[in-house]
Amino acid sequence: MKTFYRGMKILLTGAAGTIGKELVRQMVSFKPAELRLMDNNESEMFFLMEEYRNKNVFCFLGDVRDRDKLEMLSKDIDIIIHSAAFKHVYITEYNPFDVVQTNIIGVENIIRAATARNVKQVLFTSSDKAVNPTNVMGTSKLMGEKLITAANAVKKDSQTIFSSTRFGNVLGSRGSVVPLFMKQIKNGGPVTITDKRMSRFVMTIEEAARLVLKSVLISKGGEVFVTKMPVVRIPDLAEVMIKVLAPKYGCARSDIKTVEIGAKAGEKLYEELMSDEEVHRSLELKDMFVVTPALKSIYQSIKYEYPDIVSSRIKNSYVSENEKAMDKDKLEEYLLKNRVLEKMEESHV
Numbered sequence: 001m002k003t004f005y006r007g008m009k010i011l012l013t014g015a016a017g018t019i020g021k022e023l024v025r026q027m028v029s030f031k032p033a034e035l036r037l038m039d040n041n042e043s044e045m046f047f048l049m050e051e052y053r054n055k056n057v058f059c060f061l062g063d064v065r066d067r068d069k070l071e072m073l074s075k076d077i078d079i080i081i082h083s084a085a086f087k088h089v090y091i092t093e094y095n096p097f098d099v100v101q102t103n104i105i106g107v108e109n110i111i112r113a114a115t116a117r118n119v120k121q122v123l124f125t126s127s128d129k130a131v132n133p134t135n136v137m138g139t140s141k142l143m144g145e146k147l148i149t150a151a152n153a154v155k156k157d158s159q160t161i162f163s164s165t166r167f168g169n170v171l172g173s174r175g176s177v178v179p180l181f182m183k184q185i186k187n188g189g190p191v192t193i194t195d196k197r198m199s200r201f202v203m204t205i206e207e208a209a210r211l212v213l214k215s216v217l218i219s220k221g222g223e224v225f226v227t228k229m230p231v232v233r234i235p236d237l238a239e240v241m242i243k244v245l246a247p248k249y250g251c252a253r254s255d256i257k258t259v260e261i262g263a264k265a266g267e268k269l270y271e272e273l274m275s276d277e278e279v280h281r282s283l284e285l286k287d288m289f290v291v292t293p294a295l296k297s298i299y300q301s302i303k304y305e306y307p308d309i310v311s312s313r314i315k316n317s318y319v320s321e322n323e324k325a326m327d328k329d330k331l332e333e334y335l336l337k338n339r340v341l342e343k344m345e346e347s348h349v
Helices: 018-029 042-051 067-073 089-093 096-116 136-151 178-186 205-218 234-245 328-337 340-347
Strands: 009-013 034-039 057-061 079-082 121-127 161-167 169-171 191-193 199-204 224-227 231-233 258-260 272-274 282-285 288-291 309-311
Touching: 009 018, 018 034, 018 205, 034 042, 034 067, 042 057, 067 096, 079 096, 079 205, 089 096, 089 136, 096 121, 096 136, 121 136, 121 205, 136 161, 161 205, 169 205, 178 191, 178 234, 178 340, 191 234, 199 205, 205 224, 205 288, 231 234, 234 258, 234 328, 234 340, 272 288, 328 340
Parallel strands: 009 034, 009 079, 034 057, 079 121, 121 161, 161 224, 169 199, 191 258
Antiparallel strands: 199 231, 224 288, 282 288, 282 309
């Protein structure tokens, strides 16, 4: 992977986000020729600029709604990684017009800029919420995936490769439940669980960034990459976090209660990363699944061949309620081994 990225010129949108920052950290170690970072968060971009001064990292203020800015920043770029988006399910439910502008029109602007500048590859970061969507955010991410896949068929003379990758729940990100539980435990409780039946696929911030970077490496055009992930039950996550953190905050475990408050609008009880419809056109690799385009006749020139193919036939969809969840001991080990809670405390989230 280091060899692939060395000497590349890369544009990253959403660079000030949790995943964006980790992508920058990992990519800098690969010694790219240039990293152009774009985000509309002025303060965080200033801090990124200070952190990576003199490392061929250049920070730009901008918004994916601005097609002209995207096209300007895409000049001479080899790879665009598009991670800018509105991602919080609840708030996007009553701000759908803004979500369309950023999560759908923004993707179209990326495609047009990449095509105009003949960028080699574009990787779109999607979400589990895009599978059988029940909310505005998930619907917008599904449309983003569809636009990216279709871009491979309508790119005319451009040789750009467009593909997507789907995340599960990224533990420790600002949109995850971990910082909320941590804050509630620090305040002595209660810890609020929306529904005790909930389960989620989980991955660390570092794993999410590696998935993105590997997806660029092996993409052919039009695919959606889905990494294999462990599953946790949300009540177990709350219980393990109370066990680990309560003593640190001077509380007894028994003093911190959990309260079930009911699912929020658009929230699912389980997480889906591959639908029943996608199973028949998916491949299994060693550490991920590849969902190939539905309309194969349009993409006849693309050969979907990859290293480490485990199976070209998948029997079941990839849904958290159908997968065995980590027990509490393994979950605690996972959190401690990956320093998930420790890193959250260090970031003061």
